[in-house]
Structures are given as C-alpha cells and as structure tokens.
Amino acid sequence: MKASRERPAATPARPDVQEVITRRIADAIADRRLPPGTKLTEERLAAIFGVSRARVRGALATLSQRGIVTLRPNRGAFVATPSVTEAREVFEARRVVERGLVPRLCRNGAGLPPAAAARLRAHLDKEAAAEAAGDRKAMIRLSGEFHLLLADLAGNATLGTFLDGLVRRSSLVIAAYESRPTPGCSADEHRHIVDALAAGDGAAAERLMDDHLHAIEDRLTLEDRAADAIDLRAVFDAA
Amino acid sequence: MKASRERPAATPARPDVQEVITRRIADAIADRRLPPGTKLTEERLAAIFGVSRARVRGALATLSQRGIVTLRPNRGAFVATPSVTEAREVFEARRVVERGLVPRLCRNGAGLPPAAAARLRAHLDKEAAAEAAGDRKAMIRLSGEFHLLLADLAGNATLGTFLDGLVRRSSLVIAAYESRPTPGCSADEHRHIVDALAAGDGAAAERLMDDHLHAIEDRLTLEDRAADAIDLRAVFDAA
DNA sequence: CTTATGCAGATTGTCGACAATCTCAGACCG
DNA sequence: CGGTCTGAGATTGTCGACAATCTGCATAAG
Structure with missing residues (x-):
C-alpha cells in the first residue's frame, strides 16, 4: 500500500x-x-x-x-534593474533557446501536432482580443505566455523553466529600458511564427523567431542611464 | 566617497x-x-x-x-537521482545551448580569437595528460570544465550559469546510469570541436558538438532500474 | 552656507529552542 | 509465522529574539 x-x-x-x-x-x-x-x-x-x-x-x-x-x-x-549587458545576454539566451525549440515543435517537416496547433491558435486569438480591447496589461502577460507555451509544447521541462526565468527577466528589461509605451507590440509576429511551425517549415520558423526577438530588443534604448551608473565627471568634462 | x-x-x-x-x-x-x-x-x-x-x-x-x-x-x-526523462531533457538542453554557443565563438567564419584558442588548447593538453596518467577523477572534472570554458569564452554569463547547472546534472546522470566504467571518454572529440572552431567552420563545429553530446548520452543505459521505480507486477507477468 | 559627527529608528543577519513529523524496532495479535 | 500497532529516537519545520549594520536627521563645527 x-x-x-x-x-x-x-x-x-x-x-x-x-x-x-x-x-x-x-x-x-x-x-x-x-x-x-x-x-x-x-x-x-x-x-x-x-x-x-x-x-x-x-x-x-x-x-x-x-x-x-x-x-x-x-x-x-x-x-532587479538589469544592466545593459545583462539585458543583451537575456535576449541572446532567448534566441538560442527558442530557436532550439523549433526542431522539436515541427519534427522534421511534419509540422505541429494538431493539438499543439489548436492551443497556439487559441492563444493567438486571446492576444488579438487583448490588443483589440487595448488591454495593455493582458497584452504583456499573454505575450510572455506565448513563448512559455512553445516551451511547454516542446515537452522539455528543463528548458521550459529556464525560459520562464528568461521571459520574466525580459519583462524586467523592457520595464527598465523601453522608451515609448511600446508601438504596436507584436501579436502579428507570433502568428507568422505559428504559421511557419504548422507548415513544418523549420528554417523559416527559426528565422522568424530570431527576427522577432531581435525586434523586441531593438525597440529598447539599451544604454546606461540609471542614476547610479552615470559618471558625473565624464558628463561635465564633455561640456 | x-x-x-x-x-x-x-x-x-x-x-x-x-x-x-x-x-x-x-x-x-x-x-x-x-x-x-x-x-x-x-x-x-x-x-x-x-x-x-x-x-x-x-x-x-x-x-x-x-x-x-x-x-x-x-x-x-x-x-538527486535524475529520472530517465529528466536525463534526456538535460542532454537535449545541452545540445540546444552548446550548439547555440558556436556562432558566438567563431564569429561568421573568422574563427576563434587567438586568446580563446590558446586557452582551449591548453585545456586539451590537460585533458590529454589526465588521460595518459589514467587519472579518472581529473578526466571527469576536466571534461565538464571544457564545456564551461566554451560558455565562458562565448561571453554570456546567463547561458554560462545555466550550462553550469546542466553539466553538473549531466555528471549526476552519468553516475546514475553508466553501465561500464566508461570506455574511452572523449578527449579526442573535444579536440575535433576546437579544430573546427579555430578554422571558423561553424557548421562543422555545431555538428561535432551535437554528435559529441549524443555520443555521451548513447553510452548510458537510459532505462528505469531504480528500485522504487520497478513495477514488480510487470516484471513477473512477463515471465 | 557647506561639511563633518553622532544619535535614534529601522532593517537585516544569525542563532537556538520548540513543535511536528518521520523512521525503525520490538511487542502484540490473528 | 506473518502482519499490525505502538513507542522511542532522530530529523525536519517553524518561529521569535537578539546582535550587527545601515539610513536619515539633527546638531555642531569650519
């Protein structure tokens, strides 16, 4: 017993x-x-x-x-207030991990399993709804969950929890370094990725994923501006 | 002040x-x-x-x-005594991360920076020495450190600490599932990887790295055999 | 008016003690 | 003889208290 x-x-x-x-x-x-x-x-x-x-x-x-x-x-x-180098590391790590997820998702060109595709489409719909409603809070949350959903569907818990940490840190990075209130976010980019995965086009999916993560990073102004990181002497020597 | x-x-x-x-x-x-x-x-x-x-x-x-x-x-x-699925996850995660390290190490075909190449060669020599001396303990340690050195040279601390955890867990997996006292280990494989990196042949390096990690995994007998994981009924039903 | 000095309040670092729980062995019963 | 129950010993879970340290303000000196 x-x-x-x-x-x-x-x-x-x-x-x-x-x-x-x-x-x-x-x-x-x-x-x-x-x-x-x-x-x-x-x-x-x-x-x-x-x-x-x-x-x-x-x-x-x-x-x-x-x-x-x-x-x-x-x-x-x-x-935590991530440093600039830490911010870049986090996005680089995400590109490595999430590109690595792709082959597991669309096994050698066979494409996504139907159940996985269904869950992803459902998620995309939620993202679209949040965007239409202008619910910024939900958009942020759903945008992160999209990536975690991919890790979950890839079926590797070890990579999944690591990616969870990276996504959370990304959120922190964005909070610390975004300039404007974010232009149009990126629900469309998510949809393109899902389309490529569903079609079994791994190479395209990897490329789209890479571009997507680069795009998020590029939207930020990644330069030291935190008060305690400014070198006062350098600031006034330049004037 | x-x-x-x-x-x-x-x-x-x-x-x-x-x-x-x-x-x-x-x-x-x-x-x-x-x-x-x-x-x-x-x-x-x-x-x-x-x-x-x-x-x-x-x-x-x-x-x-x-x-x-x-x-x-x-x-x-x-x-920890890693489960079989956990063991597979760890090696899969390592393949993802370590393949991802390659492009950072040999920047678009330019090959390793001289300093990096020197450190790697020095490490290979230590591995060869340990193998020649039959110092099994040192071989295990150095074999793990080789991979951490790659992460260090890639200059991404976030991926580095994650890989550190994966290497430690790999060691645990090997301790739990290796059958014989390890045939010839794999110092040669490390050397091939360094050669490819130095030559700037990223594609080859990625393939060699993948093969290397698969080889380590294949040396193990990854099947449940822990006492509390054996289903006694199934064991005797089969007889 | 600016810059040191010292004090009070608040916060963290550390430890030992007590309660809750588990393990193991032996006694007890069917 | 096999199985269940009970108790002692050991181990973990939890908490509150005290010491060490920091922060900010008031005070005094230059």
Whole structure:
C-alpha cells in the first residue's frame, strides 16, 4: 500500500506556502506592479502575506537566484534593474533557446501536432482580443505566455523553466529600458511564427523567431542611464 | 566617497559562508564522493562545516533549485537521482545551448580569437595528460570544465550559469546510469570541436558538438532500474 | 552656507529552542 | 509465522529574539 516516491494524487491540496509567496512576488514583478529598483522589505512582506519573516526570506532568496531580485548584503532585497549587458545576454539566451525549440515543435517537416496547433491558435486569438480591447496589461502577460507555451509544447521541462526565468527577466528589461509605451507590440509576429511551425517549415520558423526577438530588443534604448551608473565627471568634462 | 553599487575591490575578502558551503557540497557531488540518492542530513553537515543548521538549509535550498539535490517534505535532502526523462531533457538542453554557443565563438567564419584558442588548447593538453596518467577523477572534472570554458569564452554569463547547472546534472546522470566504467571518454572529440572552431567552420563545429553530446548520452543505459521505480507486477507477468 | 559627527529608528543577519513529523524496532495479535 | 500497532529516537519545520549594520536627521563645527 505504499505510494512510492512519485505521488500523483497523494499531495492534493498542499499549497506549500513558500512556493505561493515566491510566485505572488514574481507575478507582481511581471505585472509591473513592482517596478525595477523597488525595495522589498522583509517585515512588510511578511505582514502582508501573514507569514513569518523566514518565509519571505526564503522566497526572496529563490527569486534572487532566478535573477529577478537583487540581494544586497545588509541592505535588503530589491526588484532587479538589469544592466545593459545583462539585458543583451537575456535576449541572446532567448534566441538560442527558442530557436532550439523549433526542431522539436515541427519534427522534421511534419509540422505541429494538431493539438499543439489548436492551443497556439487559441492563444493567438486571446492576444488579438487583448490588443483589440487595448488591454495593455493582458497584452504583456499573454505575450510572455506565448513563448512559455512553445516551451511547454516542446515537452522539455528543463528548458521550459529556464525560459520562464528568461521571459520574466525580459519583462524586467523592457520595464527598465523601453522608451515609448511600446508601438504596436507584436501579436502579428507570433502568428507568422505559428504559421511557419504548422507548415513544418523549420528554417523559416527559426528565422522568424530570431527576427522577432531581435525586434523586441531593438525597440529598447539599451544604454546606461540609471542614476547610479552615470559618471558625473565624464558628463561635465564633455561640456 | 561613495563607492556606488558595483564595488570592484570594496568586497575583497568576504567568503560569504552560504556560498562556500553551497559550492563545497556541489563539488562533492560532482566528484562523485556523494553518489545519487545519498541522504544529506542537515545537522550532520552543519557540524562538519562548523555552521548553524540554517546555513546548511539555505545551501540545500539553492542546490535543490539547481536540480542536483532533491528536497522531500519532512524527509530531508538527498542527492538527486535524475529520472530517465529528466536525463534526456538535460542532454537535449545541452545540445540546444552548446550548439547555440558556436556562432558566438567563431564569429561568421573568422574563427576563434587567438586568446580563446590558446586557452582551449591548453585545456586539451590537460585533458590529454589526465588521460595518459589514467587519472579518472581529473578526466571527469576536466571534461565538464571544457564545456564551461566554451560558455565562458562565448561571453554570456546567463547561458554560462545555466550550462553550469546542466553539466553538473549531466555528471549526476552519468553516475546514475553508466553501465561500464566508461570506455574511452572523449578527449579526442573535444579536440575535433576546437579544430573546427579555430578554422571558423561553424557548421562543422555545431555538428561535432551535437554528435559529441549524443555520443555521451548513447553510452548510458537510459532505462528505469531504480528500485522504487520497478513495477514488480510487470516484471513477473512477463515471465 | 557647506561639511563633518553622532544619535535614534529601522532593517537585516544569525542563532537556538520548540513543535511536528518521520523512521525503525520490538511487542502484540490473528 | 506473518502482519499490525505502538513507542522511542532522530530529523525536519517553524518561529521569535537578539546582535550587527545601515539610513536619515539633527546638531555642531569650519
């Protein structure tokens, strides 16, 4: 009557407090309710979530490892403000991973499995609806979820969780470096990618994916402008 | 007199206990001194390292996030024993990442920068020396470091730390699933890859890298055989 | 008026103690 | 003889308290 190590249903309703707090903070950051640089005071968060400080501390530690929170010794935790080089690294990493996903999605020209195509089309419809409604918050969220959906359909959880971290960091990068309130976003580009995948044209899909990620990066003004990164002497020597 | 956020030399000799413990455990696992499945009792480790349990706890938590330690609620921490699907995922992820590294290493056919080539050749020599001396421990370590060196030379820290985790997990997979004491390892294959990179032949390098990683995977007997994964009924129904 | 100095409040870092849970062995029963 | 139950020991989960450190403001000196 032993339920062996993998318990499919033996752990039905254990929310695992630590995990929940971690995700709530992560989601708040992804939704831009907590912009880059925000101080995350342990005691305040502990009070908000009704848990002990140790719990919040643990959550902040894991978020720090995922690169979306910065831990400064004796200073506390802050929502990460990615540096310019870090921003470029994140997009480069995404291009590597997401291009690598393509062959798994359209197996040697056979194209997407019907179920996968259906899920992607459904997602594209949601994106279109959000765009039509002008729901900016939903657009941001759905745009990220599109890429995670691809990882999910590729069926590699290891790459999936890595990509999840990259997408979250991308969101942070965009929050830190976007100049205008984003021109037209890119729901169309997603659709083109799905079309190529469905047609089994891997080469085209890889190219479109690469272009898409480059386009997102190019929309940003990736240059140091954070207050504490400015070299005051250089600023005034130039004048 | 402010030393702004990035302190190049202001934090010279702060070992950061937590980090040190994490790495010492991780290295012990990589060196196979702690084989898959080993119980990691908090109090015992705390006594060994001369620190409080909370510190060990933190270290185990981060190792758990990197996938080389498994945390079972109310049971404690164990060196991870990757499942077969997880093993395949890790190698697939490595193929994606390491193939993606190639274009950055030999920029559009220009080949490796001289400094990079020198470091790689020096590493190959060390590998050859270890193989000649029959130093199995060193061979394992150097073989992993070769791939990390590639990530380092590619200059993307984000992909680098991800690959570091993948290499460590690969080591765990090999420890769990290798049948014989490894035939001839693969120092030669590393040399071929470096040759292709130096020649600026990216396509060849990608192919060699892919083959190399497939070869490592194929040397393993990737089938469930862990005691608690065997379905006794199926075993005897077949007879 | 600008620049040092010292103090108070707030926040993080660390630890030990207690409660909850699991493991294992031996006793007990069918 | 095999299976179940109970208890002791060991281990993990959780929390609150105290010390160390930082931040900002008031005060004093130049």
